[in-house]
Amino acid sequence: MPESYRPPLRKDDKSEQSHSQTTQSNISVMKATVQDVLDRKGGKLISVRPQDGLQVAVEALRDNRIGALVVTDANGALQGILSERDIVRKLADAPGRTLGHNVEDIMTSKVELCKPDELLVSVLRRMTEGRFRHMPVADDSGLLGIVTIGDVVSHRLNELEHEALQLKQLIVG
Template identity: 60%
Template sequence: MPESYRPHLRKDDAPQRTSSQSVVSNTAPGRARVSEVLAGKDVTLYTISPEQTLHRAVEMLRDHRIGALLVTDIDAKLVGILSERDIVRKLADAPGRTLPHRVEEVMTRAVETCAPDDLLRDVLQRMTDGRFRHMPVLEEQHLTGLVTIGDLVHFRLRQLELEALHMKQLIVG
């Protein structure tokens, strides 16, 4: 019998039911990308040249209240990263004589980077495995941002708050 001839049934009057558990709701956090984090934060890039002194770097870190500077050459190409941790290591090696050193003597040259389309869970795993807290974002070899472990945690907490709100709405109605 064709569907158009089906008689009206009681279930036709029932409101459509929803489910709090679905493939989308259970996998959405795993599909979040770096670009989503960058969209919700100030993407000002604080850079320093390799020839600058650690004194200048420390002033920039203090003034901008940040934990790392991107080290770029004259063409704005990423050549390293200088973190508070790098400075502390140098301070331990040369107490009282640290600030006159050049950034290029202390910076981390082997910089781990990511792309805007990278999955957050992969970036977070790389940061955790490598024991670092800052990762520059490159798009076609151009700096487009910097994500920190704090950015990723804050983003995930906002996601969890939104999920909790959705659950509350489903329960309360």
């Protein structure tokens, strides 16, 4: 028998496997944070002053196609939040006289904040339990942005689509 010929051996069936994808890496759920949402949407923060007229706030909501504004003082410190719901409540209380009020007359002064490193699932739970849809994000340096319940849900849907794609690739190979 020529020396170059060797019959197949059992160890020949064991091919080297790539470890670029593992079951764990493909099915692990990412621990998404508020910062992940801010990174995707950008940190643009639209604000008004407490002394601004409601007409200014309504125009800012319309022009920026958003549902809430943070209310800050001249130094940028958070004073409150003004949402579409706040405006609708005032419309019901003072029909025809709403736009003459200042922002400070109808804003929500007690504002729930979240931190950039907070888990999205925690923020979603707080928003759901508190029955509000907008939450300003702040750290020791001040306001960083705002997240909405829509942002959180959209981020989670994107994660689920990515996870489904990874599982398909794991199955198909």
